[in-house]
Amino acid sequence: MRRVSSWGRLSAFPHEVIELGDRSKIAAELARGRPGIAYGMGHSYGDECLNPDGVLWRTAGLDRFIRFDETSGRLVCEAGVVLGDIQRLAIPRGWGLPVLPGTQFVTVGGAIANDVHGKNHHETGTFGDHVLSLRLLRTDGQEIFCGPAQRPDWFAATVGGLGLTGLIVEAELQLRRVPGPWLAAETIAYSGLDEFFRLSAESHPAWEHAVSWIDCTSRDAVRGLFMRARPAAGEHGTWRERRLAMPLVSPVSLVNRLTLRPLNQLYWTMNKRDVGPRIARYEPCLFPLDAIRDWNRLYGPAGFYQYQCVVPREAGSAPIREMLGAIARSGDGSVLAALKTFGDRWSPGLLSFARPGVTLALDFQNRAGVETLFEQLDAIVSAVGGRLYPAKDARMPRSMFEAGYPRLGEFSDYRDPGMSSAMSRRLMGS
């Protein structure tokens, strides 16, 4: 037994961790009869990848490439391959992943199971939109090959399926042509949500990637930095990855009610210097969370929550305004609050998160009383038919999950009874 935490570090319960390394031996490991869940890089924030006192199948050792066709851009790899490794393999050959979440340290299996999205949802949709097929192993020994064209029902259940339909062993991905590792990027300072929506509308389709940082401590006149980027051809100098690291868990959360305002001010001042156009590597633009390794330790021993919701486009800016107001009044909040719009497309999975609308994501230090704020935010999101992102969640009420994910009933038929996580028990009862 070994203590395991997820990215939010809210708990560290013992788990029986089984290392998967050889894909020919996985079926035997799954058949041992105790329910478990796959654990990749452990970058989901809440309890989705946890199974206290139970089994975790760790996929870190399942990280081999199988085939890459440089003429068609089709890549077959094991499910534990990390997205950053795909980028490093493919970019020099003129290919890249069409969808990249905010960190490169997630596995292909995790990206599928959460149907992750990037800052270019308008353009490329979600990760699942680029999966050509996948191989799923069930705990009863059954092997299922599925994709949009074969057994599409299994595919729709597995994409965004929170790892509950079986263990994803390998996948075939369709990469897309990229000119290289550089992006033409632009940062624009703005104030007010109307300005944010105007910038979002104006940036599409000329700018592929768009996201905004907002100062969640700024009350009425929301101030923010709108960042947009598009692929840039050519060579633009040499680049060396520099990463700071948080060497140890801070004894108290460094992000707290006292530091929140100064830290937001600091972020604003530091990044305001970048206002204007520039050429940058894709890593700092697309993976802002990777700038500091183990940054989750900043939140101290009690860990932190992330709250990421999407509200439908029809609801307009009112719910976002209400949420920002509630957060500012509470005195809680985060340094890296992100706001972006999703394109007008629905995702391929039964339980996929992304949908047409606006998504807001914030971190909150885990402290007594923060749940009261979450309940207020839940009410705002639910009132307009929005939903929360399970990859980030550790606490949403079951009723909110059921209301936000109306296809849950269909999904249940595809669950593997041998797959169970703390999240599945919390939100689905088993």
Added chain:
Amino acid sequence: MRIVVIGATSAIAEHCCRLWVTREVCDLVLVARDVAKAGRVAEDLRVRSPASTITVVETDFLDTAAIGRLAAEAAARPIDIVLIAHGVLPEQSLCENDLLVCRDTLEVNAVSPALFAEAFAGYFAKAGRGTLAIIGSVAGDRGRKANYTYGACKGLVARYAEGLEHRFAGTGVSVVLIKPGPTDTPMAAAHRASGRRLASVEEVARAMVRGIDAKRPVVYAPAQWALIMFVVRHLPRFVFNRLNL
């Protein structure tokens, strides 16, 4: 670069191969007991470096005739590096309670690497150049109750490497003994109940490849283990024997 890897399915060896093939076009000979698994490693390396040549060779790690034959065949063309990486890490209590497990552990971790080292040393002596890299362990630096059977094997490997280094001193042949600390590999997985933070395989492989490039006689990976083991080796008995290391 032509490299022969003994025990190519070991996680550390596999990651060294990844670093080598992404750096330059290589001719790799992967020697393994489990050819199916080695085939999957080869498949991955070919995707990473389509221009490299990757060959899988099956062998018995304890059959002296097979080891001799393998070395002779591999040496038909010049070799730059031989990496001897195979090993097993059983529970110490199994070695204590079952002499068969104890003997197998000694054979696979100590006798077999020494035989491979000797077989390739013959080739290197003739060629007059090349690098013989062997994976030892920090466990070989001092016997501890937690893993002394494994530790003794790695101690033998260390002494053997030291002797070879002496034998090849002043020639173009270098001997590199790598001593990884506890690493996050499937082999060590069973022993990490303590929840102690392990070095990542990538980190250890990077340190190894750097050490082999520099032809350093002893490489601790990660480097901080050099200091830790210096202290452990020099603890007086009356202190050491009271510690629960």
